Amino acid sequence: AEWLLQTSQCFVKALCKEKLEGRMVENGFKPITWTNAAAALQSELGLSFSTKQLKNQWTSVCIPLCFLLHMLTFSLSGFGWDEERSMVTATDSVWTAFLAKHDKYAWFRTHPFPLFNDLATLCENTFALGEHAFAME
Numbered sequence: 032a033e034w035l036l037q038t039s040q041c042f043v044k045a046l047c048k049e050k051l052e053g054r055m056v057e058n059g060f061k062p063i064t065w066t067n068a069a070a071a072l073q074s075e076l077g078l079s080f081s082t083k084q085l086k087n088q089w090t091s092v093c094i095p096l097c098f099l100l101h102m103l104t105f106s107l108s109g110f111g112w113d114e115e116r117s118m119v120t121a122t123d124s125v126w127t128a129f130l131a132k133h134d135k136y137a138w139f140r141t142h143p144f145p146l147f148n149d150l151a152t153l154c155e156n157t158f159a160l161g162e163h164a165f166a167m168e
Contacts, residue, residue: 034088036145038076042088043149045071050153060089097154099136100147117143 034042045068046060054061065082072078080088109125112118119139121129130137 034092038072038078039092039146040149041072041075042068042085043093043146043153046089046093046153047149055153093150093153096146096150099139100151100154112147117145117147119144119147 046055046064048071049055049060049064049067054064054067062082065085068085069080069082072080109121110129111120113120121140126140130140
């Protein structure tokens with residue numbers, strides 16, 4: 032399945048609603064969350080996704096983005112956030128040093144990231160397991 036911005040926005044909005052309603056636990060979501068998110072995508076966009084597809088999207092895209100949020104907002108000096116443009120900001124030297132070690136995040140240097148605030152809310156106090164483990168403090 033192709034994930035366009037509109038699809039991601041709907042998915043993240045559904046996950047935020049699930050968190051608000053108490054269906055997010057320490058390091059993930061309760062099983063009903065995936066069913067509810069699939070229903071939201073179906074009703075709002077007419078798209079059908081399986082629970083497995085939604086979990087994969089969360090694991091492969093959202094958790095690494097949460098890791099990026101953590102790095103940009105809490106761990107690395109020199110980065111900022113432009114709320115009006117929905118973009119990560121930094122000087123060229125900060126970007127160069129960061130991208131030398133994390134080139135997969137180069138897209139964020141030149142593109143808006145409207146999911147920032149919602150993902151920051153989802154990732155707040157989240158603990159991921161495995162390769163992308165981190166803690167938001």
